[in-house]
Amino acid sequence: MSYVIPAHTMPSLPVAGESKSFPVRRIWCVGRNYLEHIREMGNDERQPPFFFAKHADMIVGEGAEIPYPSLTKDFQHEVEMVVALKSGGANIDPKNALDHVYGYGVGIDLTRRDLQMASRKKEQPWEIGKSFDFSAPCGALRPASEIGHPAKGKIWLNVNGVEKQKGDLTELIWNVSEIIAKLSLQVTLGAGDIILTGTPAGVAALKPGDRIECGIDGIGTLKVSIK
Numbered sequence: 001m002s003y004v005i006p007a008h009t010m011p012s013l014p015v016a017g018e019s020k021s022f023p024v025r026r027i028w029c030v031g032r033n034y035l036e037h038i039r040e041m042g043n044d045e046r047q048p049p050f051f052f053a054k055h056a057d058m059i060v061g062e063g064a065e066i067p068y069p070s071l072t073k074d075f076q077h078e079v080e081m082v083v084a085l086k087s088g089g090a091n092i093d094p095k096n097a098l099d100h101v102y103g104y105g106v107g108i109d110l111t112r113r114d115l116q117m118a119s120r121k122k123e124q125p126w127e128i129g130k131s132f133d134f135s136a137p138c139g140a141l142r143p144a145s146e147i148g149h150p151a152k153g154k155i156w157l158n159v160n161g162v163e164k165q166k167g168d169l170t171e172l173i174w175n176v177s178e179i180i181a182k183l184s185l186q187v188t189l190g191a192g193d194i195i196l197t198g199t200p201a202g203v204a205a206l207k208p209g210d211r212i213e214c215g216i217d218g219i220g221t222l223k224v225s226i227k
């Protein structure tokens with residue numbers, strides 16, 4: 001295939017202990033998947049979680065210095081477990097869903113909260129609040145062949161050494177199998193798709209100069225900063 005303009009570079013994530021990288025196709029995110037976060041945001045806890053998307057080239061990696069984004073005065077962190085798929089399909093049975101998982105990582109669903117809230121009030125799409133340059137920091141993946149499929153473990157995020165977010169994977173409303181099965185009703189999932197699985201309570205505003213460190217027990221850590 002030849003193109004009329006230069007083809008873009010494939011976004012990718014490193015894999016711990018492996019020289020080859022994981023090519024990222026699409027980024028899916030789960031909204032409202034931890035009860036305490038639904039409560040802190042004042043949302044209806046009886047409503048099921050749902051999905052939204054970011055673009056693959058919004059990924060940044062370990063050590064990234066992330067520019068404070070345009071248009072916002074309330075730029076917030078949401079630490080999340082990342083699930084990376086090696087295969088996919090439509091209408092996936094939850095019983096087989098984990099067979100599609102290549103591995104797991106730690107990510108942050110960076111959010112322009114004021115713009116997200118404004119679009120919610122106006123019943124407009126969430127893109128302006130969720131989908132912007134550098135909005136998806138992700139650390140190295142750990143293959144499921146090494147670590148299995150983590151269903152418990154602390155998920156946490158510190159800003160300048162102070163703990164802001166803390167939860168446990170046991171608190172996920174939809175577990176990983178359910179997330180994959182539900183999302184595959186909406187789109188045909190494929191190899192390279194990654195899913196950010198929702199954030200625990202404690203989301204808060206960031207400012208230039210902040211140093212973020214986050215992690216999930218049994219999966220890994222991720223450090224980035226805001227400039």
Ligand code: MN
Nearest residue numbers: 078109198199
């Ligand atoms: Mn999120």
